[in-house]
Amino acid sequence: MSLAESAGAGQPVPAIEGVGISRAFGGVRAVQDASFAALAGEVHALVGENGAGKSTLIKILGGRIRPDAGQVRVRGAAVLLNSPHDAHRLGAWTVFQELTLLPAMTVAENLLLGREPRGRLGLIDRRAMERDGEAMLAGLGIHHIDPLALVQDLPLAERQIVEIVRAITQDPSILFLDEPTSSLMEREVAWLFGQIRRLRAAGTAIVFTSHRWNEIVSIADRITVCRGGTNVGTFTEIGEDEAVTLMTGRRVGSQYPPRPPAPAGETALAVRNLSGEGVHDVSLELRKGEILGIGGLAGHGHRELFFMLFGAQQPTGGEIRLDGKPVRIASPRAAVRTGSGIALVPEDRKTEGLLLAMSVRDNMSLTILSRIASVGVIRQATEQRLCRGIMEMLKVRAAGLASPVGALSGGNQQKVLLGRWLLADCRTLLLYDVTRGVDAATKHEIYELMTRLAGEGRSIMFYSSDAEELAHQAHRVLVLREGRIAAELDGTGLTAEDIVAAAMRDRAA
Amino acid sequence: MAAPQAIATRRPRLAHAMLQSAPLLLSLAMLAASIVVYCAIYLASQHRLPGGFELTSTVNNTMPLAMAAVGQSFVVLTRGIDLSVGGIIDLTNAVAAVAIHDSPASMVGWSLAILAIGALLGLVNGLLVAVGRLQPILVTLATLSIFQGIAIRVLPQPGGAIPDAYGAVLANVDAPISLIYVALLVLGWRVFRRTRLGVSIFAIGNDEPAAAANGIDVRRTKIAAYVLSGTFSAAAGLFLAAAATAGDATTGNSYTLTSIVAIVLGGVSLFGGRGSAVGGIAGAFVTSMIVNILFFSHIDPLYQNFYEGLFLVLAVTAAAGIGHYFRRRA
Numbered sequence A: 001m002s003l004a005e006s007a008g009a010g011q012p013v014p015a016i017e018g019v020g021i022s023r024a025f026g027g028v029r030a031v032q033d034a035s036f037a038a039l040a041g042e043v044h045a046l047v048g049e050n051g052a053g054k055s056t057l058i059k060i061l062g063g064r065i066r067p068d069a070g071q072v073r074v075r076g077a078a079v080l081l082n083s084p085h086d087a088h089r090l091g092a093w094t095v096f097q098e099l100t101l102l103p104a105m106t107v108a109e110n111l112l113l114g115r116e117p118r119g120r121l122g123l124i125d126r127r128a129m130e131r132d133g134e135a136m137l138a139g140l141g142i143h144h145i146d147p148l149a150l151v152q153d154l155p156l157a158e159r160q161i162v163e164i165v166r167a168i169t170q171d172p173s174i175l176f177l178d179e180p181t182s183s184l185m186e187r188e189v190a191w192l193f194g195q196i197r198r199l200r201a202a203g204t205a206i207v208f209t210s211h212r213w214n215e216i217v218s219i220a221d222r223i224t225v226c227r228g229g230t231n232v233g234t235f236t237e238i239g240e241d242e243a244v245t246l247m248t249g250r251r252v253g254s255q256y257p258p259r260p261p262a263p264a265g266e267t268a269l270a271v272r273n274l275s276g277e278g279v280h281d282v283s284l285e286l287r288k289g290e291i292l293g294i295g296g297l298a299g300h301g302h303r304e305l306f307f308m309l310f311g312a313q314q315p316t317g318g319e320i321r322l323d324g325k326p327v328r329i330a331s332p333r334a335a336v337r338t339g340s341g342i343a344l345v346p347e348d349r350k351t352e353g354l355l356l357a358m359s360v361r362d363n364m365s366l367t368i369l370s371r372i373a374s375v376g377v378i379r380q381a382t383e384q385r386l387c388r389g390i391m392e393m394l395k396v397r398a399a400g401l402a403s404p405v406g407a408l409s410g411g412n413q414q415k416v417l418l419g420r421w422l423l424a425d426c427r428t429l430l431l432y433d434v435t436r437g438v439d440a441a442t443k444h445e446i447y448e449l450m451t452r453l454a455g456e457g458r459s460i461m462f463y464s465s466d467a468e469e470l471a472h473q474a475h476r477v478l479v480l481r482e483g484r485i486a487a488e489l490d491g492t493g494l495t496a497e498d499i500v501a502a503a504m505r506d507r508a509a
Numbered sequence B: 001m002a003a004p005q006a007i008a009t010r011r012p013r014l015a016h017a018m019l020q021s022a023p024l025l026l027s028l029a030m031l032a033a034s035i036v037v038y039c040a041i042y043l044a045s046q047h048r049l050p051g052g053f054e055l056t057s058t059v060n061n062t063m064p065l066a067m068a069a070v071g072q073s074f075v076v077l078t079r080g081i082d083l084s085v086g087g088i089i090d091l092t093n094a095v096a097a098v099a100i101h102d103s104p105a106s107m108v109g110w111s112l113a114i115l116a117i118g119a120l121l122g123l124v125n126g127l128l129v130a131v132g133r134l135q136p137i138l139v140t141l142a143t144l145s146i147f148q149g150i151a152i153r154v155l156p157q158p159g160g161a162i163p164d165a166y167g168a169v170l171a172n173v174d175a176p177i178s179l180i181y182v183a184l185l186v187l188g189w190r191v192f193r194r195t196r197l198g199v200s201i202f203a204i205g206n207d208e209p210a211a212a213a214n215g216i217d218v219r220r221t222k223i224a225a226y227v228l229s230g231t232f233s234a235a236a237g238l239f240l241a242a243a244a245t246a247g248d249a250t251t252g253n254s255y256t257l258t259s260i261v262a263i264v265l266g267g268v269s270l271f272g273g274r275g276s277a278v279g280g281i282a283g284a285f286v287t288s289m290i291v292n293i294l295f296f297s298h299i300d301p302l303y304q305n306f307y308e309g310l311f312l313v314l315a316v317t318a319a320a321g322i323g324h325y326f327r328r329r330a
């Protein structure tokens, strides 16, 4: 299908358009006089820092929230979107950044929500639902997700895929994908891009956001840069440095910071023959001052390994030694208090880390309350000072320390979680995909921070769904496959391709 | 097109079903266990097994609670709570006592009218919660008192006369026909689960913003849940009237709490979105069995509440423990 019919002077009518859109939350102006248009048959990337207003704009165009001012037009006609349902009727579907699957329902139920197959008496036909769900997944080349599994039992990457499948099987004429790749691995991203290209060829207008520049370059036809809630330019061709400068209003190096020399120091954490659910016979050593990367495809035991080291899941065998002493980490509370302290920044900040309704300050100081309290009462001035320091260091963008974490943009929520463990001053940091959904400038800050923390002698174990990042940041990378260590790769000269190759290599080969 | 990594480890359908309805299966197991204990104690004290009479009276005694528990389930599944259940039972029971006369037209007509009254009272709750955006616990605590007040107004003294024919249908003492109602409730629930409203109720209990983002009408669904709760509470009021062949404007008070106890025993999560009204029915029967067990163990009536509480704690702890064990094994 071609671009939409031309209106007047050869300008195609956009499939969806927002004109002069503004929206504030309390005092925060999330989107301010932003204009944005996506054409049928194009992939239009929306890029900007954390908190630039991308998700808010998408939510407005997707009917999830209403703008304070401005107009939304679909195929040239002004529309009033009171609910996502209104948008759906116009063919506009959205994969929201914070997923909207229903956890205690099955994959098939989620996929067919609102369009359940009906049987006799107009009742939902559960067998047909299973079948249709299976067919939808299989039709898109997905065979590893069980349509009968509960969504809450799936790893984040699979949940993301289900959410994507649900949207693209609606035959959307307009599709918003808000950071759909943040938890996906290369191979899954390639799958998604295949789908995007197919939809684009069929004439769908696709709006895509991501903080990974290589993805933007490889899929976007046009790029709109946002800063401070408004659009600052739309390009068909723009370099990363230029884009980042536009996003931030200042020059930021997009390079990885130089890796500090690999430490030869003592072992901080030693794991011997650790086994349990999803993890088989894993042995590893983490030295003081070392950044140890953990790579591999999602669902191959990374999550379980991290959870075991943090005491959130119990191993069935093996030994964990901290500073040479064997320890049993019975709970996360124990992990934080064991010896020099182990901290975990988990993958799904929405359900595993943050208390969304509580303030930034409360979330940050959660683990140090006993330290900053005198006779059980929290010394507020101390709390305020510590939290403000971290907030500035991590450049958390929020109305204030008192604003609820749930009101922050995705990337800023992640920073708050990281801030909590920096405050807790744990010597061993388990970082599970910490740069997920974090913008380029902040990523750079986090890399620098990791380098600095390692330089101070802290040990960092670091899982990332972005192999590029592991290759550049880690001293060593262990690749997990089916819960076992499949390869140990030295950091110097390592490339993302090496990691991916090690993760995918068949055991037979 | 490159597909994501394929690691096919599928569970068979049955395994999924077992795992996903574990709380329901547990509540049924709990019911079976309580029946066994009851039979044993009955045998020890009466030197014979309980028979048709005991079955009939147990089912008749449990019907009001089973109805209230089903009603409560709708609301709790949306992540709300309905404390006005007791008040609605009081009021509908009182109206039944003063209104129903000994003619088929009166009995049928008033039964329907009273169910409609229950629906209307539920609608009040629903509107306040969904449109007024007030906390369910506050709204229904307030309407509980209001409904109780009106009930006293309608029937100041316990009394009134429920026709025998009415009792013969809803609470027959000669044959356990109430089992038919239990079967209908279970069947009705299974049908309900396959309706749009059923799916919507579970969806908003799962995650309200996510459900809204999926185009589910949160407001209408919540209102419907409270209306259903009111209607089933009214049915409980009718069953109580039929069993007592009279009315009492305070007879429903205890049902607010016991309906919540029943659904928790039945595996319905107070955090919404998880559970089944069938579990609530099982929970209602477990509560009745506990009362029966205490009766036949000749416990001093003064300590009855104490032991009831003790049993409940034990039952819930055991269920939680077993559930936890199986989830870890799965």
Ligand SMILES: Nc1ncnc2c1ncn2[C@@H]1O[C@H](COP(=O)(O)OP(=O)(O)OP(=O)(O)O)[C@@H](O)[C@H]1O
Residues within 6 Å of the ligand: A025, A026, A028, A029, A030, A031, A048, A049, A050, A051, A052, A053, A054, A055, A056, A057, A097, A397, A398, A406, A407, A408, A409, A410, A411, A412, A437, A439
């Ligand atoms: N519901 C809300 N309540 C209060 N503030 C909000 C709410 N939603 C967004 N904001 C604020 O609006 C601003 C823009 O947020 P938005 O989520 O649109 O950013 P974003 O560009 O998507 O960022 P990210 O890349 O981190 O996802 C942020 O400062 C955020 O704190």
Ligand SMILES: [Mg+2]
Residues within 6 Å of the ligand: A054, A055, A056, A097, A178, A409, A410
């Ligand atoms: Mg966003």
